[in-house]
Each structure stands twice: as C-alpha cells, then as structure tokens.
Amino acid sequence: MANPHAGEVALLLNGERHVLKLTLGALAELEAALGAETLVELIARFEEGQFATRDMLALVLAGLRGGGWQGSTADLARAEIGGGPVAAAQAAAQLLARSFTVPEAKTHDGL
DSSP, rough: OOOGTOOOOEEEEEEEEEEEEEOOOHHHHHHHHHHHHSSHHHHHHHHHTTHHHHHEEEEEEEEHHHHTTTOOOOHHHSBBBBTTTHHHHHHHHHHHHHHSOOOOOOTTOOO
16 A cells, blocks of 8 residues: 555556655656756755656656556556546645655654
C-alpha cells in the first residue's frame, strides 16, 4: 500500500499496482528530462499548469522509478493505466503535492 506520509502514490499499470515516489535520483532524472534548471522551476511549471502530456509522463516515470519500477519511457507509453489519462494526471498531481508538502511538526517539551 502506498504511504502518503512518505510521499508515495499508487497507480495501476497493466493491471498491476505500483508505488510512485520521488527520490532524489528520480527528481534529478525528472529535471534533466524536462530541461528544468531548478527544482523550484519544475514545481512552478506544474503548479501554473504550464505542462504538457510528455511532462506528466516524465513525472509519472520518475515516480515509478523512485518506487523501484525498472521500465522505460516506451514501456510506460504503451502501458494500460488503470483509470486512463485522468488517473495518471491525478497520480502526478498527488505525487508532487505529497513530495513537497512539509508535514506539521509535532512539538515536544524540551525539543
């Protein structure tokens, strides 16, 4: 099961459930794939709705690889995504939100 507190999102590919997670390596791959100079630029691009389908594909691919998937861009492009393009877009949005939302800090006496 995907752990939202760890920034994970689940997505069905070809009937099999996969966990997406943006690790540092996956983020570096994503920046390179999308030609973003900084992480802030990359996030702004998605927040402002200035992304194309290929950007969403790259984000989902980076998340899948961060979750351990070994497939290629071509494999993902040919895959049957459970819920179709809408589910892929929702997973991409959740992935960004969960990866870059700072959880509320718990206060402890003396810490």
